Amino acid sequence: MEEESISDNHLTPVVSKLINCIIVLVLLVVVLVVILLIYVPAPKEDVDTKIESPVPDKNGNFTEVAKKAALAEKDTNNYWSAPDITSLDHDKNKDLILYGKDLIVHTYDYFGENGKLFKNNTNGMNCQNCHLEAGTKVFGNNYSAVASTYPKFRARSGAIENIYKRVNDCFERSLNGKALDTTSKEMQGIVAYIKWLGKDVKKGEKPIGSGFKDLVFLDRAADSEKGKTIYSEKCQSCHQADGLGLMNAEKAAYTYPPLWGKNGYNDGAGLYRMSNFAKYVKYNMPLGASHNNPQLSDEEAWDVAAFVNSQTRPKKDIKKDWPKIEEKPFDHPFGPYADGFDEKQHKYGPFKPIKEKLEAMKKVKKTKV
Ligand code: HEC
Ligand code: HEC
Numbered sequence: 001m002e003e004e005s006i007s008d009n010h011l012t013p014v015v016s017k018l019i020n021c022i023i024v025l026v027l028l029v030v031v032l033v034v035i036l037l038i039y040v041p042a043p044k045e046d047v048d049t050k051i052e053s054p055v056p057d058k059n060g061n062f063t064e065v066a067k068k069a070a071l072a073e074k075d076t077n078n079y080w081s082a083p084d085i086t087s088l089d090h091d092k093n094k095d096l097i098l099y100g101k102d103l104i105v106h107t108y109d110y111f112g113e114n115g116k117l118f119k120n121n122t123n124g125m126n127c128q129n130c131h132l133e134a135g136t137k138v139f140g141n142n143y144s145a146v147a148s149t150y151p152k153f154r155a156r157s158g159a160i161e162n163i164y165k166r167v168n169d170c171f172e173r174s175l176n177g178k179a180l181d182t183t184s185k186e187m188q189g190i191v192a193y194i195k196w197l198g199k200d201v202k203k204g205e206k207p208i209g210s211g212f213k214d215l216v217f218l219d220r221a222a223d224s225e226k227g228k229t230i231y232s233e234k235c236q237s238c239h240q241a242d243g244l245g246l247m248n249a250e251k252a253a254y255t256y257p258p259l260w261g262k263n264g265y266n267d268g269a270g271l272y273r274m275s276n277f278a279k280y281v282k283y284n285m286p287l288g289a290s291h292n293n294p295q296l297s298d299e300e301a302w303d304v305a306a307f308v309n310s311q312t313r314p315k316k317d318i319k320k321d322w323p324k325i326e327e328k329p330f331d332h333p334f335g336p337y338a339d340g341f342d343e344k345q346h347k348y349g350p351f352k353p354i355k356e357k358l359e360a361m362k363k364v365k366k367t368k369v
Contacts, residue, residue, distance in 0.1 A: 075292060077208050077209070078208060079138045079207075079208050079209035080138065080142070080144045080201070080207035080208060080209045080210060081136070081138075082136040082142075082144075082197055083196065083197065083199060083200060088196075091196075093192050093196070096185075096188060096189050096192045097189070097192045097193045097196045098193075099185070099186075099189035099193075100188075100189030100190045100191070100192050100193030100194070101134055101193045103127070103186055103189055103190055103193075104126070104127040104128055104131065104134055104135060104190060104193065105126060105127075105128045105134050106126060106253070107122065107125065107126040107127050107128070107175070108122075108124050108125070108126055108252070108253040108254070109252070109253065110186065111175070111177065112124040112252075112253065114252070117186065118178075121171075121177050121178050122171065122175035122176065122177035122178075123175055123176040123177060123258075123262075123263040123264065123265070123314075124253070124254060124263050125174070125175055125254065125257050125258070125263070125265075126253070126254075126257075127170065127175075127190075129254070129257040130174060130271065130280070131143060132284060135193075135194070135197060136197065137284070137290075138209035138290070138291060139209055139211070139212060139213040139283045139284075139290070139291040140283070140284050140290075141211060141212060141280060141284075142197075142209070142210060142211070143194045143197050143198060144197060144198055144201060144206075144207045144209070144210040145198065145201065145205070145206040145207060145210040145211060146163060146166070146194050146195075146197075146198055147163075147194065147195045147197070147198030147199065147201065148198055148201040148202060148203055148204060148205050148206070149204065149206065150162055150163045150166060151163075154166075155322060155324065155327035155328075156321050156322055157320075157321070157323075158322070158323035158324060163191050163194060163195070164182040164187060164191060167180070167187065167190055167191065167194075168180060168182075168187075170269075170270075172268075172316070173265065173266055173268045173269035173270070173316060174265045174266075174269045174270065174271065175265070176263075176264075176265060176266045176269075176314045176316075209291075212276065212279035212280060212283070213279060213282075213283050213291050214279070215275070215278055215279045215282055215298060215301065215302075216298060217349065217350065217351045217352045217355075218298065218299060218302050218349060218350065219350060219352070220349070220350055221306075221344075221345070221348040221349045221350055222274060222278075222302040222303050222305060222306035222348045222349050223303050223306060223348075224303070224306040224307040224310045224348075225307075226299075226303040226307075227303035227304040227305065227306045227307025227308070227310075228307045230296075230300050230303055230304045230307070231304055231307050231308065234286055234295075234296070234300075234304075235259075235285070235286065235304065238256040238286070238287065239256050239257075239258070239259050240256070242261065243258060243259045243260040243261055243264070243308070243311055244258045244260075244261045244263065245257045245258035245259070245263070259308050259311070260308060260311035260312060260313045261311070261312065261313065262314060264311075264313045264314070265313065266313060266314040266315060266316040267313055267314070267315050267316060267318075267333075268316035268318040268321065269316075271309075272309055272313075272333065273329065273331045273332065273333070274302070274305050274306065274309060274331045274333075274347065274348065274349070274351075275329075275330075275331045275351070277305040277308065277309060278298075278301040278302045278304075278305040279301075281296065281301050281304060281305065282294055282296055282298065282301035302349070306348050309333075309347075318334070325337060325338045326338035326339075326358075326361060326365075328346075330346065330351050330354040330355045330358060331346060331347070331349075331351060332346060333346055333347040334346075338361070339354060339357045339358055339361065340357070341353070341354050341357070
């Protein structure tokens with residue numbers, strides 16, 4: 001018994017020291033928690049909620065990951081914009097330039113069925129139907145790089161082309177009509193306007209946002225059956241089930257231009273190439289879409305291109321196009337070809353193997369020279 005009481009007496013101061021220590025520690029922890037609560041800010045609201053419109057990932061799918069990536073990659077590009085129209089006030093060519101602009105916006109009025117200048121010279125479309133906002137829209141097939149890059153060699157004709165020739169190409173193909181006399185006031189006006197648009201672009205340069213924005217290839221052929229569904233869901237309300245478009249109430253010009261049929265662009269036109277069509281549509285259609293607010297996934301753009309370009313349209317004699325067959329682009333839909341792929345693959349894809357083959361052929365040619 002004695003021994004026990006001795007050890008008890010020994011223990012008491014140790015235990016009370018321990019208890020003191022624990023109390024101090026608990027107090028410290030409480031103080032720390034209070035400090036943390038006061039000074040550490042509450043977590044911010046999810047930044048993602050700031051994105052209003054969905055942005056697709058590289059495969060064209062709208063995912064949460066794609067939204068985050070798009071947010072991280074802020075677009076700091078300095079896109080081209082058209083010169084200020086008021087700067088024309090002191091331009092000696094003002095009237096001619098404005099005439100040219102009017103011809104591009106209201107082409108139908110001058111060259112359509114009851115055209116002021118020529119009746120039925122075209123299919124009734126306006127240049128602006130494809131060169132959006134009078135040829136000024138970023139990635140809307142604008143004219144910003146025309147003045148700076150023409151005259152240039154074009155493999156389609158195998159010759160050096162000036163702007164007149166290029167404008168007449170669109171008259172004969174996209175508008176399925178007749179070429180203009182290059183000395184006419186109309187051609188002079190159109191070219192004056194196009195040159196004025198590009199007047200601040202350095203010779204040889206293409207500003208950011210010119211022409212079309214690139215689009216990645218699909219790993220498979222574009223599928224016109226799938227495209228048909230997309231067309232009926234996303235295009236038909238304006239371009240109509242028969243693809244013939246819709247005239248305005250006065251039957252003077254299209255409210256919604258035709259995509260095929262007798263008044264559509266012909267099979268020698270730029271849009272008849274799948275990549276041009278898919279890029280145009282991806283970043284511009286349905287009406288209101290833009291490069292920073294696309295409405296279609298990449299797959300939808302390619303598939304709807306396959307559907308529209310499978311419909312009947314006027315034919316153009318293009319036997320003289322691409323005099324060197326090895327220079328035909330990967331998506332030129334008419335043979336013969338130098339690369340060994342057939343017409344079907346050149347029309348619908350998959351395009352990647354064709355493009356790789358063409359590039360390899362070019363390299364071989366270079367090393368031989
Ligand atoms: C059906 C659509 C369509 C219509 C209508 C159209 N174009 Fe085009 N145009 C295109 C496409 C597509 C290209 C690009 C083709 C390519 O690069 O292969 C193009 C290219 C051009 C270019 C060359 C652009 C460059 O940067 O190289 C000029 C100039 C042009 N068009 C003028 C006109 C004019 C003027 C009109 C009206 C008379 C017109 N286009 C009507 C589709 C159209
Ligand atoms: C809300 C109406 C509307 C919808 C929906 C729409 N478009 Fe368009 N589309 C237009 C208009 C209007 C133009 C001419 C633009 C201009 O002149 O400014 C046009 C022009 C075009 C052109 C070039 C001109 C031509 O006729 O060849 C193509 C190609 C085209 N659209 C394809 C499509 C496709 C494919 C879809 C569906 C994915 C689509 N559009 C959905 C209204 C629409």
